[in-house]
Amino acid sequence: MRTRFSQSLVLINLLSLALLLTVYLLPVPAIRVILGIPFLLFVPGYALVAALFAYRKGMGGIELVALSFGLSIAVMPLIGLMLNYTPWGIRLEPVLFAGTVFIMACSVVAWLRHRRAPDRGSAERWAWPAISLRGTGIRDQVFTVVMLLVVAAALFTAGSFIMSPKASETFTQFYILSQDGKEGVPSELASGERGAIILGITNNEGVAATYRVKVLSGGDQVAEVGPVALADKQEWQAEVGFVLNAAGPDQKVQFVLYRDGQNRPYLEPLYLWVNVTGATPETAVQEIPDAD
DSSP: OHHHHHHHHHHHHHHHHHHHHHHHHOOOHHHHHHHHHHHHHTHHHHHHHHHHOSSOTTOOHHHHHHHHHHHHHHHHHHHHHHHHTSTTOSOHHHHHHHHHHHHHHHHHHHHHHHHHSOOOOTTTSOOOOOOOOTTOOHHHHHHHHHHHHHHHHHHHHHHHHHHSOOOOOOEEEEEEEOTTSSSOOOOEEETTOEEEEEEEEEEESSSOEEEEEEEEETTEEEEEEEEEEEOTTOEEEEEEEEEOOBOEEEEEEEEEEEETTOSSOSSOOEEEEEEEESOBSOOBOOOOOOOO
16 A cells, blocks of 8 residues: 555656646647646645645545645645745746645655554555445435536636637737937926927737827817827837927826727826926927828
8 A cells, every 4th residue: 555655646746747847848738738737626635635644544535535626726826825925926837836846845745654654454544545436325425426526617617717718918008208219208398499209009909900199288189190000019109299388387298099089088198297487378289290
């Protein structure tokens, strides 16, 4: 029975190492699913059960499966939570590596405890029991069936989640840069002095889109940029210049983005706060278009 116990520990560690090698060297989705489901839902709990109960009389197959399944569900999120507070974060490689280290550590503890346990016969030696409905009562049989259904449902759900294609995030990037292409925009201008910024739009919506931008000052529309038609992943930039003739602190110039002919702003407006020195009664904003 010692040999059988050791073989089970070797098997789960080989499975963990095989999954690591698959992720790094052979990124085939089907193989990842076959190895990944037991790695997430069974192996960590099995290793922990083996470490905690390396010598126990009467450990049944259903009890083993239930404990392994339940502890795996508890252990893996805890590993992810701890990784979240490390520089590695919750990513595939750190989670797999940390899970493998946990499994190996539990396996070493289980093997040492099992090796030191007195040999009292196979009837009292904890090993890898078989699942059987024979010789059990109605209540135990119902529990067995329910546990098998729960495990099957969990495996099916995990497999479906892993195999289903992940929907990529869709968004539009709308930004303002200084004239040299860096962050930072003019905040101090003299009355009548020209200020300029780079207005940028990047389409990451997964489909082609048409954009336009209204330029507002003092709540009034003073210019409009567009329409700008962009394919998916395409980026557009244009220089927009403005001249503020009315003196005063914290004058707001807004850039409002619209998409596909809609009348509602598609994103939160971008804006500048500009302190203008001097004294003239009018404010003007002039658009300087650029080629697409």
